[in-house]
Amino acid sequence: MKAVVYQGPRDVTVANVPDPKIKAPTDAIVRITTTNICGSDLHMYEGRSTVERGKVLGHENMGIVEEVGSGVSRVKPGDRVSVPFNIACGTCRNCVEGWTSFCLRTNPIDGVDGAAYGYADMGPYDGGQAELLRVPYADFNLLELPPGDAHEHDFTMLSDIFPTGWHGTELAGMRPGDRVAVFGAGPVGLMAAHSAMIRGASEVFVVDKERDRLDLAGKIGATPVDFSKGDPVEQILDVTDGRGADCGVEAVGYQAHDPSGQEHPELVLDNLVRSVRSTGGIGVVGVYVPQDPGAATDAAKHGRVAFDYGTFFSKGQQMGTGQCPVMRYNRHLRDLIITGRASPSFLVSHELPLDQAPDGYRHFDDRDAGWTKVLLHP
Ligand SMILES: NC(=O)c1ccc[n+]([C@@H]2O[C@H](COP(=O)([O-])OP(=O)(O)OC[C@H]3O[C@@H](n4cnc5c(N)ncnc54)[C@H](O)[C@@H]3O)[C@@H](O)[C@H]2O)c1
Numbered sequence: 093m094k095a096v097v098y099q100g101p102r103d104v105t106v107a108n109v110p111d112p113k114i115k116a117p118t119d120a121i122v123r124i125t126t127t128n129i130c131g132s133d134l135h136m137y138e139g140r141s142t143v144e145r146g147k148v149l150g151h152e153n154m155g156i157v158e159e160v161g162s163g164v165s166r167v168k169p170g171d172r173v174s175v176p177f178n179i180a181c182g183t184c185r186n187c188v189e190g191w192t193s194f195c196l197r198t199n200p201i202d203g204v205d206g207a208a209y210g211y212a213d214m215g216p217y218d219g220g221q222a223e224l225l226r227v228p229y230a231d232f233n234l235l236e237l238p239p240g241d242a243h244e245h246d247f248t249m250l251s252d253i254f255p256t257g258w259h260g261t262e263l264a265g266m267r268p269g270d271r272v273a274v275f276g277a278g279p280v281g282l283m284a285a286h287s288a289m290i291r292g293a294s295e296v297f298v299v300d301k302e303r304d305r306l307d308l309a310g311k312i313g314a315t316p317v318d319f320s321k322g323d324p325v326e327q328i329l330d331v332t333d334g335r336g337a338d339c340g341v342e343a344v345g346y347q348a349h350d351p352s353g354q355e356h357p358e359l360v361l362d363n364l365v366r367s368v369r370s371t372g373g374i375g376v377v378g379v380y381v382p383q384d385p386g387a388a389t390d391a392a393k394h395g396r397v398a399f400d401y402g403t404f405f406s407k408g409q410q411m412g413t414g415q416c417p418v419m420r421y422n423r424h425l426r427d428l429i430i431t432g433r434a435s436p437s438f439l440v441s442h443e444l445p446l447d448q449a450p451d452g453y454r455h456f457d458d459r460d461a462g463w464t465k466v467l468l469h470p
Pocket residue numbers: 130131132133134135252253256275276277278279280281299300301302305319343344345346347348349350359360376377378379414415416
């Protein structure tokens with residue numbers, strides 16, 4: 093089958109690889125109909141991870157079940173499904189408590205809890221930017237979708253970024269009526285803003301410097317804040333009578349930069365601490381890593397990010413972090429899509445055949461104007 097394969101920094105190709113096979117009775121094989129390029133793929137694409145050459149990428153997958161193992165009884169061939177990016181066993185302590193993003197059994201790497209498809213350090217699993225994908229523990233992991241092809245562009249956001257954006261607001265302790273500050277207007281930040289609106293925010297600020305992304309934030313009713321035009325915290329304080337937001341979401345991650353492009357991994361955390369009121373919550377879904385050999389400082393190379401913990405403590409704020417347990421939200425979000433209350437497809441900018449994935453990666457990585465979310469159809 094054809095698949096998107098990592099060859100080295102800024103080098104992905106579409107290559108022929110062996111078809112995946114059922115390896116355990118609990119596996120299923122899914123024929124991919126839509127798979128997305130994610131901001132998380134860019135950490136690998138840019139050579140800022142330990143991903144090995146030859147890895148099939150892709151963790152935002154949906155499709156039709158092609159084949160199931162003898163131990164799979166709920167899911168059947170022909171079912172249309174969304175595949176959460178987390179690979180979870182369903183029976184360990186973390187899975188049972190709803191933390192499928194920290195499954196204790198699916199990642200064989202010592203000291204790392206949680207597994208994913210096609211991702212650095214997340215276990216030996218191929219990704220779904222391919223014609224076919226092997227899904228472990230299929231009965232537990234797969235989310236059933238209505239048959240047909242309705243809402244394909246919305247449903248394809250259920251494998252990662254819509255639940256992840258929602259999780260950001262949940263980790264922030266968001267309540268109806270809150271003013272919410274979202275840093276990052278990439279796909280994850282825009283999904284956090286969409287989630288905050290659905291959850292009854294009174295106002296949502298979205299901070300970025302990319303004009304096209306800020307325009308999309310404006311289109312869904314959020315207030316765009318351009319950090320290249322001045323301190324984004326001052327801009328938020330100015331319009332909230334100096335009070336700040338009630339809570340905030342970090343949707344940028346360790347490659348946070350200033351308007352000139354210089355990286356400062358603590359910058360967005362500092363800005364959230366400053367722009368969220370005392371006792372407010374901060375949900376960090378942007379990724380930070382324990383080892384980043386490409387970082388600008390020695391400390392950051394070892395995951396030590398010196399944000400303003402003193403002010404964070406003095407303001408009595410709370411912070412939640414980590415990969416999103418997709419399954420905790422995806423059923424509810426699917427139903428919001430079906431009833432028309434959510435339409436996460438507003439950010440889709442490009443649909444490409446799998447063969448054009450290398451182009452898609454290049455444009456999305458360059459944050460080229462108009463390339464907000466790329467869908468691939470194998
Ligand atoms: N926790 C999870 O489960 C999870 C899931 C998916 C993605 N992620 C992570 O979320 C982050 C965002 O993902 P994405 O797909 O939206 O990525 P993206 O790279 O497309 O978007 C990041 C945005 O942040 C902006 N930005 C950079 N510096 C900034 C600053 N100082 N202030 C405000 N904005 C700034 C960039 O201009 C860009 O638009 C990434 O770190 C990704 O790995 C986490």
